[in-house]
Amino acid sequence: MAEPVTTATREAANPRLAGLRRLAIVPAYNEAGAIEAVISELRECDPELEIVVVDDGSADATATRAAKAGAVVVRLPFNLGIGGAMQTGYQYAREHGFDLAIQVDGDGQHDPREIAVLIEPILAGEADMAVGSRFAGERRYRAPFARRIGIQLFARVVSLIVRERVTDTTSGFRAVNRRGIALFAVDYPHDYPEVETTVLVHKYRLRMVEVPVAMRTRAAGQSSITVFQSVYYMIKVSLALFVGLFRRYSTRLEEQ
Amino acid sequence: MTVRVSVFAALAALLLLVVIFELIRSRRLHERYAIMWLLTGGVILILAVWRDALGTFSGWVGIAYPPSALFVLASFFILVVLLHYSTVISKLTDENRILAQRIALLESSLQRPGEGVDTR
Numbered sequence: 001m002a003e004p005v006t007t008a009t010r011e012a013a014n015p016r017l018a019g020l021r022r023l024a025i026v027p028a029y030n031e032a033g034a035i036e037a038v039i040s041e042l043r044e045c046d047p048e049l050e051i052v053v054v055d056d057g058s059a060d061a062t063a064t065r066a067a068k069a070g071a072v073v074v075r076l077p078f079n080l081g082i083g084g085a086m087q088t089g090y091q092y093a094r095e096h097g098f099d100l101a102i103q104v105d106g107d108g109q110h111d112p113r114e115i116a117v118l119i120e121p122i123l124a125g126e127a128d129m130a131v132g133s134r135f136a137g138e139r140r141y142r143a144p145f146a147r148r149i150g151i152q153l154f155a156r157v158v159s160l161i162v163r164e165r166v167t168d169t170t171s172g173f174r175a176v177n178r179r180g181i182a183l184f185a186v187d188y189p190h191d192y193p194e195v196e197t198t199v200l201v202h203k204y205r206l207r208m209v210e211v212p213v214a215m216r217t218r219a220a221g222q223s224s225i226t227v228f229q230s231v232y233y234m235i236k237v238s239l240a241l242f243v244g245l246f247r248r249y250s251t252r253l254e255e256q
Numbered sequence: 257m258t259v260r261v262s263v264f265a266a267l268a269a270l271l272l273l274v275v276i277f278e279l280i281r282s283r284r285l286h287e288r289y290a291i292m293w294l295l296t297g298g299v300i301l302i303l304a305v306w307r308d309a310l311g312t313f314s315g316w317v318g319i320a321y322p323p324s325a326l327f328v329l330a331s332f333f334i335l336v337v338l339l340h341y342s343t344v345i346s347k348l349t350d351e352n353r354i355l356a357q358r359i360a361l362l363e364s365s366l367q368r369p370g371e372g373v374d375t376r
Binding site: 232239243246 | 277280281286287288290291294350351354355358
């Protein structure tokens, strides 16, 4: 980038951003090595963006580094898992009256420069939730074999349930408007939430769209999923999807 | 007569599965803990329908009297579940202690405003 993007040039480029309070929710568990870079990149892309880091009981310096980098830090007293951490972020968004919340992983795999593309359908009033998909559009991403099968299987099943083509149900790069914030603040799955929330949003009659985005390989650390966890992941998510078919959801979401 | 036993045992197993399903659906049982119970219901159902299963299993591990294999299996399973619950209770106790400590510290700092709270 040749010149720094100021608020004025940004809002000139996208006047719909003016007056919209937007929050980046960054869940982080032992991401001391990557968190500062994630925060400063987010800042650079959108200086008006508020950033809340939900530290999910990290044992390292994640919280202090995030605070030093200028983010609001919500420190959970013990590890709740990604679902509990993410929901804490949505509750923060609701309590502070944000209009737009964007989930960004704390490990640096989501490129903040894609946020502008991601939130476009929400700004246009076409969707309540936008999901950054690695598979939609022409930008292709090749995951490791086993993971690709899992991702595709759930994409098929979820597409059947919501009667709409969904290509990437496991993406954690998402943005929601006030309706989405209100929903996720009260109802969010405990662990491995991505697939289930895709269906949840449909059940509550929120509109979802996928936006093609590119993702990077992790900046630091290893993927946290082991073989045992993968098996548990498949069984847990399948069970939750199946039982979910028989749950009744109120179609109207009370604004709180 | 043995058919009648099979039918009743299968019905009991199905009832168990339905109860588990309803508990998950009404959100009174988390998926995490439900998996174990669904597996249990499934095993009971298999034993009820497949009459020779217990005899075959007893043959493998060298138990002469098949019904005692059932008791060995059942008591071992219950032992494992209880052990698992002990670890869950330990974790809950730890988390509960941490919460109580955090609330107490928060309260004391709220009573003396202006000092700020270090949330660590």
